[in-house]
Amino acid sequence: MIQIGEYTISRVEEVILDEATSLFPELGEETLAANRGWLSPNFYNEERGVFLTMVHSWILRSASHTIIIDTAGGDDKDRPLSPRFHRARTGFLERLKAAGIDPEAVDMVILTHLHSDHVGWNTRLAGERWVPTFPNAEHIASRAEVEARDPERGAASRPPASWNVYRDSIQPIIDAGLLRLVEGNEALLPGVSLFPVPGHAPGMMGVRVEADGKVAMFISDVMHQPLQVSYPDWNSRYCEDQDLARLTRAKILDQAAREGALLLPAHFGQPYAGYVRRDGDRYRFEPVETML
Template structure:
Protein backbone atom coordinates (compact mmCIF):
# COMPACT_ATOMS: atom_id res chain seq x y z
CA UNK A 1 0.00 0.00 0.00
CA UNK A 2 1.07 3.57 -0.63
CA UNK A 3 -0.35 6.75 0.82
CA UNK A 4 -1.13 9.98 -0.97
CA UNK A 5 -2.22 12.34 1.75
CA UNK A 6 -5.46 10.92 3.14
CA UNK A 7 -5.75 8.30 0.38
CA UNK A 8 -4.62 4.67 0.60
CA UNK A 9 -3.77 2.88 -2.67
CA UNK A 10 -3.49 -0.88 -3.07
CA UNK A 11 -2.92 -2.92 -6.22
CA UNK A 12 -5.12 -5.99 -6.68
CA UNK A 13 -3.46 -8.32 -9.18
CA UNK A 14 -5.49 -10.40 -11.58
CA UNK A 15 -2.74 -11.91 -13.74
CA UNK A 16 0.74 -11.34 -15.17
CA UNK A 17 1.39 -11.81 -18.90
CA UNK A 18 4.38 -11.78 -21.23
CA UNK A 19 3.93 -9.15 -23.94
CA UNK A 20 6.23 -9.75 -26.95
CA UNK A 21 8.69 -6.95 -27.68
CA UNK A 22 7.16 -6.76 -31.16
CA UNK A 23 4.07 -5.24 -29.51
CA UNK A 24 6.00 -1.97 -29.61
CA UNK A 25 6.91 -0.70 -33.06
CA UNK A 26 10.37 0.80 -32.97
CA UNK A 27 11.64 -1.15 -29.96
CA UNK A 28 14.82 -2.97 -30.96
CA UNK A 29 17.83 -4.74 -29.51
CA UNK A 30 19.81 -1.51 -29.36
CA UNK A 31 17.16 0.06 -27.17
CA UNK A 32 17.18 -2.95 -24.87
CA UNK A 33 20.96 -2.81 -24.59
CA UNK A 34 20.84 0.84 -23.53
CA UNK A 35 18.17 0.27 -20.90
CA UNK A 36 18.84 -3.34 -19.81
CA UNK A 37 20.28 -2.30 -16.45
CA UNK A 38 16.91 -1.10 -15.20
CA UNK A 39 14.42 -2.99 -17.40
CA UNK A 40 15.63 -6.50 -16.50
CA UNK A 41 14.15 -8.46 -14.76
CA UNK A 42 11.11 -6.62 -13.40
CA UNK A 43 9.99 -5.08 -16.67
CA UNK A 44 11.58 -7.25 -19.35
CA UNK A 45 12.12 -11.03 -19.59
CA UNK A 46 15.18 -11.53 -21.79
CA UNK A 47 14.64 -15.27 -22.23
CA UNK A 48 11.13 -14.71 -23.57
CA UNK A 49 12.03 -11.43 -25.36
CA UNK A 50 8.91 -10.05 -23.74
CA UNK A 51 7.76 -7.30 -21.43
CA UNK A 52 6.35 -8.28 -18.06
CA UNK A 53 2.75 -7.07 -18.17
CA UNK A 54 0.56 -6.92 -15.10
CA UNK A 55 -3.22 -6.89 -15.34
CA UNK A 56 -4.42 -5.29 -12.14
CA UNK A 57 -7.07 -3.18 -10.48
CA UNK A 58 -6.26 -0.17 -8.33
CA UNK A 59 -8.08 0.04 -5.01
CA UNK A 60 -8.37 3.51 -3.50
CA UNK A 61 -9.67 4.11 0.00
CA UNK A 62 -10.52 7.63 1.09
CA UNK A 63 -11.85 8.61 4.51
CA UNK A 64 -15.37 8.13 3.11
CA UNK A 65 -15.17 6.11 -0.13
CA UNK A 66 -13.98 2.77 -1.48
CA UNK A 67 -13.08 3.11 -5.16
CA UNK A 68 -11.83 0.74 -7.86
CA UNK A 69 -9.96 2.05 -10.89
CA UNK A 70 -10.66 -0.39 -13.75
CA UNK A 71 -11.78 -3.99 -13.32
CA UNK A 72 -9.40 -6.26 -15.24
CA UNK A 73 -10.38 -9.15 -17.50
CA UNK A 74 -13.01 -10.94 -15.43
CA UNK A 75 -14.17 -14.55 -15.17
CA UNK A 76 -16.31 -16.70 -17.48
CA UNK A 77 -16.07 -14.22 -20.36
CA UNK A 78 -16.28 -15.31 -23.99
CA UNK A 79 -13.18 -13.72 -25.53
CA UNK A 80 -12.37 -15.43 -28.85
CA UNK A 81 -10.65 -12.26 -30.07
CA UNK A 82 -8.51 -12.08 -26.89
CA UNK A 83 -7.64 -15.68 -25.92
CA UNK A 84 -5.66 -14.62 -22.85
CA UNK A 85 -8.92 -13.45 -21.28
CA UNK A 86 -11.14 -16.25 -22.59
CA UNK A 87 -13.15 -18.25 -20.03
CA UNK A 88 -10.81 -17.43 -17.16
CA UNK A 89 -11.34 -18.65 -13.61
CA UNK A 90 -9.31 -16.42 -11.29
CA UNK A 91 -9.67 -15.70 -7.55
CA UNK A 92 -9.87 -11.95 -7.99
CA UNK A 93 -12.76 -11.42 -5.56
CA UNK A 94 -10.89 -13.45 -2.93
CA UNK A 95 -7.92 -11.11 -3.33
CA UNK A 96 -10.22 -8.14 -2.98
CA UNK A 97 -11.66 -9.67 0.20
CA UNK A 98 -8.15 -10.05 1.62
CA UNK A 99 -7.77 -6.30 1.13
CA UNK A 100 -10.88 -5.83 3.27
CA UNK A 101 -13.28 -5.11 0.43
CA UNK A 102 -16.51 -6.91 -0.42
CA UNK A 103 -18.40 -6.21 -3.66
CA UNK A 104 -21.15 -4.51 -1.65
CA UNK A 105 -18.67 -2.13 0.01
CA UNK A 106 -17.45 -0.57 -3.25
CA UNK A 107 -18.85 2.94 -3.71
CA UNK A 108 -17.40 3.83 -7.10
CA UNK A 109 -15.82 2.07 -10.08
CA UNK A 110 -13.90 4.36 -12.43
CA UNK A 111 -13.35 2.88 -15.88
CA UNK A 112 -10.47 4.67 -17.56
CA UNK A 113 -11.54 3.19 -20.90
CA UNK A 114 -13.56 0.23 -22.12
CA UNK A 115 -10.95 -2.18 -23.51
CA UNK A 116 -11.31 -5.87 -22.73
CA UNK A 117 -8.73 -5.90 -19.91
CA UNK A 118 -10.26 -2.95 -18.05
CA UNK A 119 -13.96 -3.87 -17.78
CA UNK A 120 -14.16 -7.60 -17.07
CA UNK A 121 -15.07 -7.60 -13.39
CA UNK A 122 -17.81 -5.03 -13.95
CA UNK A 123 -20.07 -8.06 -14.08
CA UNK A 124 -20.18 -11.68 -13.00
CA UNK A 125 -22.23 -14.62 -14.24
CA UNK A 126 -25.12 -15.39 -11.86
CA UNK A 127 -27.69 -18.03 -12.84
CA UNK A 128 -26.78 -17.62 -16.49
CA UNK A 129 -27.07 -13.82 -16.52
CA UNK A 130 -24.48 -11.06 -16.31
CA UNK A 131 -25.06 -9.11 -13.11
CA UNK A 132 -23.17 -6.06 -11.76
CA UNK A 133 -20.39 -7.30 -9.48
CA UNK A 134 -20.48 -4.15 -7.36
CA UNK A 135 -24.21 -3.56 -6.88
CA UNK A 136 -23.96 -0.34 -4.83
CA UNK A 137 -21.29 1.34 -6.93
CA UNK A 138 -21.56 4.17 -9.40
CA UNK A 139 -19.69 3.03 -12.52
CA UNK A 140 -18.00 6.09 -14.00
CA UNK A 141 -17.34 5.79 -17.73
CA UNK A 142 -16.67 8.09 -20.66
CA UNK A 143 -19.60 9.10 -22.85
CA UNK A 144 -17.41 8.94 -25.94
CA UNK A 145 -16.12 5.47 -25.03
CA UNK A 146 -19.67 4.16 -24.66
CA UNK A 147 -20.67 5.74 -27.96
CA UNK A 148 -17.81 4.18 -29.91
CA UNK A 149 -18.04 0.70 -28.29
CA UNK A 150 -21.81 0.18 -28.41
CA UNK A 151 -22.54 -2.28 -31.23
CA UNK A 152 -25.95 -0.64 -31.63
CA UNK A 153 -24.28 2.68 -32.39
CA UNK A 154 -20.76 3.68 -33.39
CA UNK A 155 -19.23 0.19 -33.16
CA UNK A 156 -21.71 -1.44 -35.51
CA UNK A 157 -19.06 -1.83 -38.22
CA UNK A 158 -16.61 -3.74 -35.98
CA UNK A 159 -16.24 -7.55 -36.07
CA UNK A 160 -18.83 -9.21 -33.78
CA UNK A 161 -16.13 -10.75 -31.53
CA UNK A 162 -15.03 -7.25 -30.54
CA UNK A 163 -18.54 -6.42 -29.32
CA UNK A 164 -18.53 -9.00 -26.55
CA UNK A 165 -16.79 -6.95 -23.80
CA UNK A 166 -19.40 -4.24 -24.22
CA UNK A 167 -22.30 -6.69 -24.30
CA UNK A 168 -21.38 -8.67 -21.19
CA UNK A 169 -19.45 -6.09 -19.14
CA UNK A 170 -20.84 -2.64 -19.99
CA UNK A 171 -24.39 -3.08 -21.24
CA UNK A 172 -25.59 -4.74 -18.01
CA UNK A 173 -24.27 -1.75 -16.04
CA UNK A 174 -26.15 0.66 -18.28
CA UNK A 175 -29.32 -1.42 -18.01
CA UNK A 176 -29.05 -1.55 -14.22
CA UNK A 177 -28.89 2.24 -14.05
CA UNK A 178 -25.49 2.18 -12.33
CA UNK A 179 -23.52 4.05 -14.99
CA UNK A 180 -22.40 7.64 -14.54
CA UNK A 181 -21.46 8.92 -17.99
CA UNK A 182 -18.87 11.71 -18.00
CA UNK A 183 -16.92 13.92 -20.39
CA UNK A 184 -13.61 13.03 -18.74
CA UNK A 185 -12.69 16.27 -16.98
CA UNK A 186 -15.05 16.17 -13.98
CA UNK A 187 -14.35 16.32 -10.25
CA UNK A 188 -15.74 13.14 -8.73
CA UNK A 189 -15.10 13.78 -5.03
CA UNK A 190 -12.89 15.92 -2.87
CA UNK A 191 -9.34 15.52 -4.16
CA UNK A 192 -10.37 13.19 -7.02
CA UNK A 193 -10.79 14.38 -10.59
CA UNK A 194 -10.56 13.14 -14.16
CA UNK A 195 -8.12 14.15 -16.89
CA UNK A 196 -8.78 13.44 -20.59
CA UNK A 197 -5.94 11.31 -22.04
CA UNK A 198 -7.22 10.11 -25.45
CA UNK A 199 -5.20 8.24 -28.04
CA UNK A 200 -4.89 4.71 -26.79
CA UNK A 201 -8.69 4.80 -26.67
CA UNK A 202 -10.93 7.65 -27.85
CA UNK A 203 -12.35 8.51 -24.43
CA UNK A 204 -9.54 7.33 -22.18
CA UNK A 205 -9.41 9.18 -18.84
CA UNK A 206 -6.73 9.46 -16.16
CA UNK A 207 -7.72 9.66 -12.51
CA UNK A 208 -5.91 12.24 -10.39
CA UNK A 209 -5.67 12.10 -6.59
CA UNK A 210 -4.53 15.17 -4.65
CA UNK A 211 -4.37 15.36 -0.88
CA UNK A 212 -2.22 17.27 1.64
CA UNK A 213 0.16 18.48 -1.06
CA UNK A 214 0.74 15.01 -2.54
CA UNK A 215 -0.43 13.69 -5.88
CA UNK A 216 -0.85 10.47 -7.83
CA UNK A 217 -2.30 9.92 -11.30
CA UNK A 218 -3.69 6.64 -12.58
CA UNK A 219 -2.66 7.04 -16.21
CA UNK A 220 -4.29 3.86 -17.55
CA UNK A 221 -2.67 2.88 -20.88
CA UNK A 222 -1.05 6.21 -21.74
CA UNK A 223 2.05 4.06 -21.24
CA UNK A 224 2.00 0.28 -21.25
CA UNK A 225 5.62 -0.13 -20.20
CA UNK A 226 8.25 2.06 -18.49
CA UNK A 227 10.46 1.95 -21.60
CA UNK A 228 8.01 4.52 -22.97
CA UNK A 229 9.27 7.08 -20.44
CA UNK A 230 12.71 7.47 -22.08
CA UNK A 231 11.26 6.42 -25.46
CA UNK A 232 7.84 8.11 -25.63
CA UNK A 233 7.75 7.85 -29.40
CA UNK A 234 7.07 4.10 -29.35
CA UNK A 235 3.45 3.00 -29.26
CA UNK A 236 1.76 -0.23 -28.40
CA UNK A 237 -0.07 -1.84 -31.29
CA UNK A 238 -3.21 -1.52 -29.16
CA UNK A 239 -3.26 2.27 -29.39
CA UNK A 240 -6.20 3.17 -31.59
CA UNK A 241 -4.97 6.63 -32.63
CA UNK A 242 -1.19 6.33 -32.83
CA UNK A 243 -0.38 10.02 -33.33
CA UNK A 244 -2.73 11.18 -30.58
CA UNK A 245 -1.37 8.52 -28.22
CA UNK A 246 2.15 9.97 -28.66
CA UNK A 247 0.93 13.52 -28.10
CA UNK A 248 -0.95 12.54 -24.95
CA UNK A 249 2.05 10.61 -23.64
CA UNK A 250 4.28 13.66 -24.14
CA UNK A 251 1.77 15.82 -22.27
CA UNK A 252 1.49 13.42 -19.32
CA UNK A 253 5.27 12.97 -19.06
CA UNK A 254 5.72 16.74 -18.91
CA UNK A 255 2.96 16.99 -16.31
CA UNK A 256 4.47 14.25 -14.14
CA UNK A 257 7.95 15.79 -14.35
CA UNK A 258 6.62 19.25 -13.48
CA UNK A 259 4.46 18.18 -10.54
CA UNK A 260 6.37 15.22 -9.11
CA UNK A 261 3.15 13.23 -9.19
CA UNK A 262 3.36 9.45 -8.82
CA UNK A 263 2.18 7.78 -12.02
CA UNK A 264 0.27 4.52 -11.60
CA UNK A 265 -0.26 2.86 -15.00
CA UNK A 266 -2.47 -0.08 -15.83
CA UNK A 267 0.22 -2.61 -16.76
CA UNK A 268 3.74 -1.87 -15.48
CA UNK A 269 5.64 -4.68 -13.75
CA UNK A 270 6.78 -4.43 -10.15
CA UNK A 271 6.84 -2.05 -8.36
CA UNK A 272 4.03 -0.97 -10.70
CA UNK A 273 4.50 2.80 -10.65
CA UNK A 274 6.93 5.62 -9.99
CA UNK A 275 7.87 9.19 -10.80
CA UNK A 276 9.29 10.93 -13.86
CA UNK A 277 12.32 13.21 -14.02
CA UNK A 278 13.70 15.28 -16.86
CA UNK A 279 16.90 13.85 -18.30
CA UNK A 280 18.05 16.73 -20.51
CA UNK A 281 17.29 17.59 -24.16
CA UNK A 282 13.60 16.84 -23.78
CA UNK A 283 14.19 13.34 -22.44
CA UNK A 284 12.76 11.71 -19.33
CA UNK A 285 13.88 9.15 -16.76
CA UNK A 286 11.65 6.74 -14.81
CA UNK A 287 12.12 6.39 -11.04
CA UNK A 288 10.31 3.27 -9.70
CA UNK A 289 8.52 3.44 -6.37
CA UNK A 290 10.60 2.36 -3.40
CA UNK A 291 7.67 0.33 -2.06
CA UNK A 292 4.97 -1.64 -3.87
CA UNK A 293 1.33 -0.58 -3.68
Protein backbone atom coordinates in the same frame (compact mmCIF):
# COMPACT_ATOMS: atom_id res chain seq x y z
CA MET B 1 0.34 1.23 0.33
CA ILE B 2 0.82 4.92 -0.42
CA GLN B 3 -1.05 7.72 1.34
CA ILE B 4 -2.27 10.85 -0.45
CA GLY B 5 -4.26 12.95 1.99
CA GLU B 6 -7.16 10.86 3.27
CA TYR B 7 -6.74 8.24 0.55
CA THR B 8 -4.65 5.09 0.63
CA ILE B 9 -3.56 3.64 -2.69
CA SER B 10 -3.18 -0.10 -3.19
CA ARG B 11 -3.72 -2.66 -5.92
CA VAL B 12 -5.22 -6.09 -6.44
CA GLU B 13 -3.61 -8.21 -9.14
CA GLU B 14 -5.51 -10.34 -11.61
CA VAL B 15 -2.80 -11.84 -13.81
CA ILE B 16 0.76 -11.32 -15.11
CA LEU B 17 1.09 -11.70 -18.87
CA ASP B 18 4.03 -12.21 -21.20
CA GLU B 19 4.05 -9.47 -23.84
CA ALA B 20 6.11 -9.91 -27.00
CA THR B 21 8.63 -7.19 -27.78
CA SER B 22 6.60 -6.55 -30.95
CA LEU B 23 4.44 -4.48 -28.60
CA PHE B 24 6.64 -1.63 -29.84
CA PRO B 25 7.24 -1.77 -33.60
CA GLU B 26 10.22 0.62 -33.28
CA LEU B 27 12.07 -1.52 -30.74
CA GLY B 28 15.26 -3.05 -32.11
CA GLU B 29 17.73 -5.41 -30.49
CA GLU B 30 20.32 -2.67 -30.01
CA THR B 31 17.89 -0.46 -28.07
CA LEU B 32 16.67 -3.40 -26.03
CA ALA B 33 20.24 -4.39 -25.16
CA ALA B 34 21.02 -0.84 -24.04
CA ASN B 35 18.10 -0.88 -21.58
CA ARG B 36 18.13 -4.45 -20.29
CA GLY B 37 20.07 -3.44 -17.19
CA TRP B 38 17.18 -1.52 -15.68
CA LEU B 39 14.31 -3.32 -17.37
CA SER B 40 15.20 -6.72 -15.91
CA PRO B 41 13.77 -8.47 -13.99
CA ASN B 42 10.68 -6.46 -13.10
CA PHE B 43 9.68 -5.24 -16.54
CA TYR B 44 11.45 -7.66 -18.90
CA ASN B 45 12.09 -11.39 -18.61
CA GLU B 46 15.49 -12.25 -20.06
CA GLU B 47 14.89 -15.99 -20.27
CA ARG B 48 11.68 -15.72 -22.28
CA GLY B 49 12.58 -12.49 -24.08
CA VAL B 50 9.27 -10.82 -23.21
CA PHE B 51 7.94 -7.79 -21.38
CA LEU B 52 5.95 -8.44 -18.23
CA THR B 53 2.49 -6.91 -18.30
CA MET B 54 0.40 -6.61 -15.16
CA VAL B 55 -3.38 -6.66 -15.20
CA HIS B 56 -4.74 -5.28 -11.95
CA SER B 57 -7.19 -2.91 -10.33
CA TRP B 58 -6.07 0.17 -8.46
CA ILE B 59 -7.85 0.76 -5.16
CA LEU B 60 -8.49 4.12 -3.49
CA ARG B 61 -9.78 3.94 0.06
CA SER B 62 -10.70 6.55 2.63
CA ALA B 63 -12.80 6.41 5.78
CA SER B 64 -15.89 7.09 3.68
CA HIS B 65 -15.15 5.69 0.21
CA THR B 66 -13.90 2.56 -1.51
CA ILE B 67 -13.09 3.24 -5.16
CA ILE B 68 -11.90 0.76 -7.77
CA ILE B 69 -10.10 2.09 -10.83
CA ASP B 70 -10.62 -0.41 -13.67
CA THR B 71 -11.85 -3.94 -13.13
CA ALA B 72 -9.33 -6.10 -15.05
CA GLY B 73 -10.30 -8.87 -17.48
CA GLY B 74 -12.92 -10.87 -15.62
CA ASP B 75 -13.73 -14.56 -15.39
CA ASP B 76 -15.75 -16.70 -17.80
CA LYS B 77 -15.85 -14.02 -20.49
CA ASP B 78 -16.20 -15.00 -24.16
CA ARG B 79 -13.17 -13.34 -25.76
CA PRO B 80 -12.35 -15.08 -29.05
CA LEU B 81 -10.46 -12.00 -30.25
CA SER B 82 -8.34 -11.92 -27.05
CA PRO B 83 -7.26 -15.50 -26.32
CA ARG B 84 -5.39 -14.51 -23.16
CA PHE B 85 -8.69 -13.45 -21.58
CA HIS B 86 -10.96 -16.04 -23.18
CA ARG B 87 -12.89 -18.05 -20.57
CA ALA B 88 -10.29 -17.09 -17.96
CA ARG B 89 -10.43 -18.20 -14.32
CA THR B 90 -8.12 -15.97 -12.30
CA GLY B 91 -9.20 -15.97 -8.68
CA PHE B 92 -9.30 -12.17 -8.73
CA LEU B 93 -12.49 -11.85 -6.71
CA GLU B 94 -11.03 -13.98 -3.92
CA ARG B 95 -7.90 -11.81 -3.85
CA LEU B 96 -10.07 -8.70 -3.72
CA LYS B 97 -11.91 -10.06 -0.70
CA ALA B 98 -8.63 -11.15 0.91
CA ALA B 99 -7.49 -7.53 0.61
CA GLY B 100 -10.44 -6.53 2.76
CA ILE B 101 -12.67 -5.30 -0.03
CA ASP B 102 -16.28 -6.40 0.09
CA PRO B 103 -17.73 -6.01 -3.43
CA GLU B 104 -21.01 -4.80 -1.95
CA ALA B 105 -19.19 -2.06 -0.01
CA VAL B 106 -17.50 -0.57 -3.10
CA ASP B 107 -19.25 2.72 -3.78
CA MET B 108 -17.48 3.88 -6.96
CA VAL B 109 -15.91 2.18 -9.98
CA ILE B 110 -13.99 4.37 -12.42
CA LEU B 111 -13.55 2.88 -15.88
CA THR B 112 -10.67 4.67 -17.55
CA HIS B 113 -11.64 3.12 -20.88
CA LEU B 114 -13.58 0.12 -22.11
CA HIS B 115 -10.95 -2.30 -23.43
CA SER B 116 -11.57 -5.85 -22.29
CA ASP B 117 -8.79 -5.91 -19.68
CA HIS B 118 -10.22 -2.88 -17.88
CA VAL B 119 -13.93 -3.72 -17.52
CA GLY B 120 -14.23 -7.48 -17.10
CA TRP B 121 -15.06 -7.59 -13.41
CA ASN B 122 -17.86 -5.09 -13.84
CA THR B 123 -19.94 -8.25 -13.99
CA ARG B 124 -19.80 -11.86 -12.87
CA LEU B 125 -21.66 -14.89 -14.14
CA ALA B 126 -24.65 -15.91 -12.02
CA GLY B 127 -26.22 -18.95 -13.63
CA GLU B 128 -26.65 -17.82 -17.22
CA ARG B 129 -26.82 -14.09 -16.47
CA TRP B 130 -24.17 -11.40 -16.13
CA VAL B 131 -24.82 -9.47 -12.94
CA PRO B 132 -22.97 -6.48 -11.43
CA THR B 133 -20.01 -7.49 -9.27
CA PHE B 134 -20.24 -4.20 -7.39
CA PRO B 135 -24.02 -3.75 -7.10
CA ASN B 136 -23.91 -0.64 -4.93
CA ALA B 137 -21.24 1.24 -6.86
CA GLU B 138 -21.66 4.14 -9.25
CA HIS B 139 -19.76 3.13 -12.39
CA ILE B 140 -18.18 6.09 -14.16
CA ALA B 141 -17.28 5.98 -17.85
CA SER B 142 -16.57 8.43 -20.62
CA ARG B 143 -19.55 9.29 -22.79
CA ALA B 144 -17.32 9.25 -25.89
CA GLU B 145 -15.98 5.82 -24.99
CA VAL B 146 -19.40 4.29 -24.41
CA GLU B 147 -20.65 5.66 -27.72
CA ALA B 148 -17.58 4.24 -29.49
CA ARG B 149 -18.12 0.73 -28.05
CA ASP B 150 -21.90 0.50 -28.37
CA PRO B 151 -22.77 -2.04 -31.11
CA GLU B 152 -25.74 0.15 -32.05
CA ARG B 153 -23.54 3.20 -32.54
CA GLY B 154 -19.77 3.55 -32.92
CA ALA B 155 -18.98 -0.16 -32.99
CA ALA B 156 -21.63 -1.12 -35.53
CA SER B 157 -19.06 -1.67 -38.28
CA ARG B 158 -16.73 -3.78 -36.13
CA PRO B 159 -16.73 -7.61 -36.05
CA PRO B 160 -19.61 -8.95 -33.96
CA ALA B 161 -17.19 -10.84 -31.70
CA SER B 162 -15.81 -7.46 -30.59
CA TRP B 163 -19.24 -6.53 -29.21
CA ASN B 164 -18.99 -9.15 -26.45
CA VAL B 165 -17.17 -6.79 -24.09
CA TYR B 166 -19.97 -4.25 -24.27
CA ARG B 167 -22.72 -6.82 -24.03
CA ASP B 168 -21.40 -8.76 -21.04
CA SER B 169 -19.56 -6.04 -19.11
CA ILE B 170 -21.18 -2.69 -19.98
CA GLN B 171 -24.80 -3.32 -20.93
CA PRO B 172 -25.64 -5.11 -17.64
CA ILE B 173 -24.31 -2.09 -15.73
CA ILE B 174 -26.50 0.20 -17.82
CA ASP B 175 -29.52 -2.05 -17.31
CA ALA B 176 -28.94 -1.98 -13.54
CA GLY B 177 -28.91 1.83 -13.55
CA LEU B 178 -25.32 1.92 -12.28
CA LEU B 179 -23.57 3.78 -15.12
CA ARG B 180 -22.82 7.49 -14.98
CA LEU B 181 -21.55 9.05 -18.21
CA VAL B 182 -19.00 11.87 -17.93
CA GLU B 183 -17.01 14.09 -20.24
CA GLY B 184 -13.73 13.11 -18.59
CA ASN B 185 -12.76 16.36 -16.84
CA GLU B 186 -15.04 16.30 -13.77
CA ALA B 187 -14.28 16.56 -10.08
CA LEU B 188 -15.68 13.43 -8.44
CA LEU B 189 -14.85 13.90 -4.77
CA PRO B 190 -12.73 16.37 -2.79
CA GLY B 191 -9.21 15.81 -4.08
CA VAL B 192 -10.27 13.28 -6.76
CA SER B 193 -10.86 14.34 -10.36
CA LEU B 194 -10.79 13.09 -13.92
CA PHE B 195 -8.65 14.33 -16.78
CA PRO B 196 -8.72 13.36 -20.48
CA VAL B 197 -5.96 11.12 -21.90
CA PRO B 198 -7.30 10.10 -25.34
CA GLY B 199 -5.36 8.25 -28.02
CA HIS B 200 -4.96 4.71 -26.82
CA ALA B 201 -8.75 4.70 -26.67
CA PRO B 202 -11.10 7.46 -27.86
CA GLY B 203 -12.48 8.55 -24.49
CA MET B 204 -9.76 7.35 -22.15
CA MET B 205 -9.58 9.17 -18.82
CA GLY B 206 -7.01 9.50 -16.07
CA VAL B 207 -7.70 9.95 -12.38
CA ARG B 208 -5.94 12.63 -10.33
CA VAL B 209 -5.65 12.53 -6.55
CA GLU B 210 -4.23 15.64 -4.90
CA ALA B 211 -3.81 16.58 -1.24
CA ASP B 212 -1.23 18.03 1.12
CA GLY B 213 1.05 19.08 -1.73
CA LYS B 214 1.15 15.55 -3.20
CA VAL B 215 -0.21 14.48 -6.57
CA ALA B 216 -0.94 10.99 -7.88
CA MET B 217 -2.02 10.40 -11.46
CA PHE B 218 -3.59 7.13 -12.55
CA ILE B 219 -2.78 7.23 -16.26
CA SER B 220 -4.31 3.98 -17.51
CA ASP B 221 -2.73 2.93 -20.83
CA VAL B 222 -0.99 6.19 -21.72
CA MET B 223 2.11 3.99 -21.35
CA HIS B 224 2.25 0.19 -21.32
CA GLN B 225 5.90 -0.16 -20.29
CA PRO B 226 8.34 2.19 -18.53
CA LEU B 227 10.53 2.07 -21.63
CA GLN B 228 8.11 4.61 -23.08
CA VAL B 229 9.28 7.17 -20.54
CA SER B 230 12.63 7.18 -22.32
CA TYR B 231 11.07 6.74 -25.77
CA PRO B 232 7.80 8.72 -25.57
CA ASP B 233 7.23 8.64 -29.32
CA TRP B 234 6.72 4.89 -29.15
CA ASN B 235 3.13 3.73 -29.16
CA SER B 236 2.02 0.24 -28.34
CA ARG B 237 0.42 -1.69 -31.16
CA TYR B 238 -2.84 -1.46 -29.20
CA CYS B 239 -3.16 2.34 -29.47
CA GLU B 240 -6.19 3.19 -31.60
CA ASP B 241 -5.20 6.73 -32.58
CA GLN B 242 -1.43 6.64 -32.90
CA ASP B 243 -0.84 10.37 -33.41
CA LEU B 244 -3.12 11.42 -30.57
CA ALA B 245 -1.58 8.81 -28.25
CA ARG B 246 1.86 10.40 -28.78
CA LEU B 247 0.54 13.89 -28.06
CA THR B 248 -1.17 12.73 -24.88
CA ARG B 249 1.93 10.89 -23.67
CA ALA B 250 4.11 13.94 -24.23
CA LYS B 251 1.67 16.08 -22.26
CA ILE B 252 1.48 13.66 -19.34
CA LEU B 253 5.26 13.21 -19.12
CA ASP B 254 5.82 16.95 -19.09
CA GLN B 255 3.14 17.49 -16.46
CA ALA B 256 4.37 14.64 -14.24
CA ALA B 257 7.96 15.91 -14.37
CA ARG B 258 6.92 19.50 -13.57
CA GLU B 259 4.62 18.55 -10.70
CA GLY B 260 6.64 15.69 -9.26
CA ALA B 261 3.49 13.59 -9.60
CA LEU B 262 3.39 9.90 -8.81
CA LEU B 263 2.38 8.00 -11.95
CA LEU B 264 0.29 4.86 -11.56
CA PRO B 265 -0.08 3.19 -14.98
CA ALA B 266 -2.30 0.21 -15.60
CA HIS B 267 0.30 -2.38 -16.66
CA PHE B 268 3.80 -1.64 -15.30
CA GLY B 269 5.67 -4.41 -13.47
CA GLN B 270 6.63 -4.14 -9.81
CA PRO B 271 6.74 -1.86 -7.94
CA TYR B 272 4.02 -0.78 -10.40
CA ALA B 273 4.35 2.99 -10.10
CA GLY B 274 6.96 5.73 -10.09
CA TYR B 275 8.08 9.20 -10.99
CA VAL B 276 9.22 10.88 -14.19
CA ARG B 277 12.48 12.80 -13.93
CA ARG B 278 14.04 15.02 -16.53
CA ASP B 279 17.40 13.76 -17.76
CA GLY B 280 18.85 16.37 -20.09
CA ASP B 281 16.49 16.61 -23.02
CA ARG B 282 14.90 13.25 -22.17
CA TYR B 283 13.00 11.63 -19.30
CA ARG B 284 13.83 8.66 -17.09
CA PHE B 285 11.61 6.50 -14.94
CA GLU B 286 12.20 6.33 -11.19
CA PRO B 287 10.23 3.49 -9.53
CA VAL B 288 8.69 4.07 -6.14
CA GLU B 289 10.46 2.50 -3.19
CA THR B 290 7.22 1.18 -1.67
CA MET B 291 5.87 -2.02 -3.18
CA LEU B 292 2.19 -1.59 -3.97
